[in-house]
Amino acid sequence: MTEPxxxxxxxxxxxxxxxxxxxxxxPEMKALLExxxxxxxxxxxxxxxxxxxxxGRTSGDVAx
Amino acid sequence: MNITDVAAEIAGRKKSVTRIxxxxxxRIERANARINAYITVLGEEAxxxxxxxxxxxAGGTYRGPLHGIPISVKDLIDVQGxxxxxxxxxxxxxxxxxxxGVVSRLRAAGAVIVGKTNLHEFAYGTTSDESAYGAVxxxxxxxxxxxxxxxxxxxxxxxxxxxxxxxxDTGGSIRIPxxxxxxxxxxxxxxxxPTDGVVPLSQTLDHVGPMAADVAGAWLLYHxxxxxPVAVLDGRRVPSLSSLSFGVPRRYFLDLLDDEVRATFEDxxxxxxxxxxxxxxxxxxxxxxxxxxxxHLQLPxxxxxxxxxxxxxPDLYAPSIRLRLEMGRYVLAEDYVRALRGREILxxxxxxxxxxxxxxxxxxxxxxxxxxxxxxVTIEGRDVPVRAVxxxxxxxxxxxxxxAISLPCGVTSGRLPVGLQLVGRRDATSDVLLTAAAVExxxxxxxxxxxxxxxxxx
Numbered sequence: 001m002t003e004p005x006x007x008x009x010x011x012x013x014x015x016x017x018x019x020x021x022x023x024x025x026x027p028e029m030k031a032l033l034e035x036x037x038x039x040x041x042x043x044x045x046x047x048x049x050x051x052x053x054x055x056g057r058t059s060g061d062v063a064x
Numbered sequence: 065m066n067i068t069d070v071a072a073e074i075a076g077r078k079k080s081v082t083r084i085x086x087x088x089x090x091r092i093e094r095a096n097a098r099i100n101a102y103i104t105v106l107g108e109e110a111x112x113x114x115x116x117x118x119x120x121x122a123g124g125t126y127r128g129p130l131h132g133i134p135i136s137v138k139d140l141i142d143v144q145g146x147x148x149x150x151x152x153x154x155x156x157x158x159x160x161x162x163x164x165g166v167v168s169r170l171r172a173a174g175a176v177i178v179g180k181t182n183l184h185e186f187a188y189g190t191t192s193d194e195s196a197y198g199a200v201x202x203x204x205x206x207x208x209x210x211x212x213x214x215x216x217x218x219x220x221x222x223x224x225x226x227x228x229x230x231x232x233d234t235g236g237s238i239r240i241p242x243x244x245x246x247x248x249x250x251x252x253x254x255x256x257x258p259t260d261g262v263v264p265l266s267q268t269l270d271h272v273g274p275m276a277a278d279v280a281g282a283w284l285l286y287h288x289x290x291x292x293p294v295a296v297l298d299g300r301r302v303p304s305l306s307s308l309s310f311g312v313p314r315r316y317f318l319d320l321l322d323d324e325v326r327a328t329f330e331d332x333x334x335x336x337x338x339x340x341x342x343x344x345x346x347x348x349x350x351x352x353x354x355x356x357x358x359x360h361l362q363l364p365x366x367x368x369x370x371x372x373x374x375x376x377x378p379d380l381y382a383p384s385i386r387l388r389l390e391m392g393r394y395v396l397a398e399d400y401v402r403a404l405r406g407r408e409i410l411x412x413x414x415x416x417x418x419x420x421x422x423x424x425x426x427x428x429x430x431x432x433x434x435x436x437x438x439x440x441v442t443i444e445g446r447d448v449p450v451r452a453v454x455x456x457x458x459x460x461x462x463x464x465x466x467x468a469i470s471l472p473c474g475v476t477s478g479r480l481p482v483g484l485q486l487v488g489r490r491d492a493t494s495d496v497l498l499t500a501a502a503v504e505x506x507x508x509x510x511x512x513x514x515x516x517x518x519x520x521x522x
Contacts, residue, residue, distance in 0.1 A: 008396065017394040028383075032391050036363075039356045040395075043402050046353055048409045 010041045065224040067281035068296060071129040074121070081121070081132030085114035085176050088134040092179065092225045099201045099210070101220040103139045103149055105179040110134065113176045128294045129284050131174030136226040138214050139180035140187050141272070142261035143167055150263045151185045151195035153380040154373050164261025166230055166272050166289050173288035178226055181216030185385045187232055187265045188366065189213055190240050190454040193436050194382045201436070202245055204480060208433040211244030211454070213237040217275050218245035228276040228285050234265040235358060236428075236458025238273050239470035243429035243483025246472045248500070249275040250282045251458075252493045254465030257289045266365040268407075269358070269462040279471060279501045286497065302501045303422075306340030310486075311421035316351040317457055320443055322431045328474040328482040329427045335506055336425075346417040346424065350410055354460035355452070357410060360395055360403035361463070367392030411464040411490075418466075418489055423499050428470035428483035430456050457485060467493040469500045 007013050014037040021029040065088075073079040089107050096102050117132045142148050142160035144167075149155050163171065171177070182200045184192045192215025193199035200215035202208040203223040210219040214231030218241035221229055231238040233251040242249025250273045257272040264270055274285030283297040312318075312333065318326070337343050367374070370389045378386055417424060430453050431441055440447045461468045466487050473484035484503065488496035 008398065013394075013396070020394075021390070026387065026390060029387055029390060032387060033394060036359065036391060036394070039359050040399055042353060043356045043360055043399055043406065046350070046356075046402070046406060048350075048405055049402060 010037050010044070013037070013040070065227045066277045067129070067133050067227045067284050068278075070133055070227050071131070071284075071296070074132045075126065075129075077121075081114040081117045081176065082111065084132060085110050085134050085178065088178055088226060091223070095223050095225060098206065099203050099219045099223055100198050101181055101200060101216040101223065101225055102136070102179045103151065103182050103197045103216070104146055106143070106146060106177055109145070110176050110178045117174060117176065127174035129296050130170065130288055130294055133175050133227050134178045135170065135175045135285070136179050136181045136217060136220050136229045137167060137177055138183055138217050138229065138231050140183060140232055140263045141167060141230055143177055143180060146180055148263060149180070149196070150187070151183045151197055152382075152385075153196045154377055156380075160261070162261065165258035167261070169291050170230070170285070170288050173294050175288070181214070181220055181229060183216055184213035185382050186263065186370075187213040187234060187237055188385050188388060190236065190451050191434065191436070192216065192241065194384060196382070199436050202433050204246060205433065205478070207435055208480070209244065209436055209438075211241030211429070211433060213241075214249070214275065215241045215244075218242050218247050218249065221245070221247045221275055221277055228274060228281050230285075230289075231273060231275045232262060232265075233271045233273055233462065234269045234362065235455045235462050238271070238275060239428045239458050239468060239483065239485060240454055242275055242470040243427075243472075243481065244433040246475075246481030247275060247277055248279055248282045248469065248471045249273065250286055250469045250493070250497065251461065251467060252286060252290070253467045253490050256493060264365070264369050266362040268361050268365060271462065279469075279497060279504050282469070283497050283501070286493065297497075297501060302498055304340070305336060305502055305506070308499060308502065309342035309344070309421045310336065310423055310425040311344060311346035311417055312425055313348050313351065313417060314345050315347055317426045320430060320446070320448065320453065320456065321427065322441075322443055324476040325427050325430060325432065325482050328476070329484065332473045332484055332506070333425065336503065339506060343425070344421070346421065348410070348413045348417050348460070350406070350413060351460060353406060354410060354463055355455065357403045357406040358455075358459045358463050360399050361407065363388070363392035364395045364400055365392070407463050410460060414460070414464045414466055414487070415490070422488070423496060424487040426485050426487075427457055428485035429454060432476050432478065432480035432482065461487055466490055467496045469496050471500050471504055
């Protein structure tokens, strides 16, 4: 399986985002991105993500 | 300057519109250098409009209680022929070709636009001290923030440099400065007031609404903004306190409050209870996730709007604004969708919290106005970022779209205003205003504006 361009694992996403910001000469973004990563982890852990997929879709459906 | 009184003077021909607008422009001339509330003053245009409205009156045409009322417009909103700077160098050279929808409606009701008010750059902050046109100063304490992002609007009302203003509110930007400056600010139900001609911060969360010296003023402006008939608030429609019930969402919302804000809020609740309001605790189970949901909606939506200028003119943004805009580019689409789902959950939870009560009651701002440039405050032994704590009590209702108002309810020992927030059912904004009118008379406030330092010396 091919790695996505932007990793969805929060730690890997943060590392990629910080590296990209540094490449773009925006190292000040590191602290902001770290804060955002905490918020993203909390969002993904929210219990509403455990609910059923919307009607007509299944968890196996991918982009169509 | 309260709109109802000015309207009575105009309707009773005690003062001409031209005199009222002229006096307002004089006050702006004298005070604006001190508080920096206005970016652009539309003196000639306002006087021309005032003369036209006086001619209408002489000809027997009276448009209603907003006829000739001098108001300001946050400089994020288009006024034909004037620049919309958004307090940013990025917008240099802009000139609005037409009025925003909300401005057209206010003009149709007879309002006179006297100027464009200062704000936090692109409405992307809560303190109005990051502006290409300099920081707004709080009229109550000039070393302190006026709140934001509609800080210039709130400061102008408190200083009587206009009778009312049009603000925008994406996470609290009407209610926060209203609380910080001791004026009234209403965020209507999501979508009620048109946002065309308004520079967006977040298409999902942006609201446009009125700010005024009192609830009756906000009532008049709100009805003009939604293109409803504009009539002076009829006291017979204001409910008795003993007929009202309030829900206090203690968990999360009252967990992190400045001691004096807490004491003022509890004092107001106690007095309302004494006067017959039924007060009970309610809960919004996922309230602690409101800021998380908010971030994952607002960040990418803001970045989307600014994408082209972030590429072509990044150095024209204030550095901190640019960084926040850049951050939105890293939010994954799947997390944006999770946040949209969270928004539905939170909206249902606020709906349920309102079951059996007329409004939710909580402070509008967890701290008194912070010092200009202050990055963090200590509350209950914890150092917390000013921006996060200022948004803490308001942003949920941008996520859910419920109408919410901030009205002054007291002052701290340092005479800094404290705002009471009332939140009502979606599409029942008028009911929130009526409830606020019932509450307004019960607060232990000095006479309107009398806490301003230069007034105390008069």
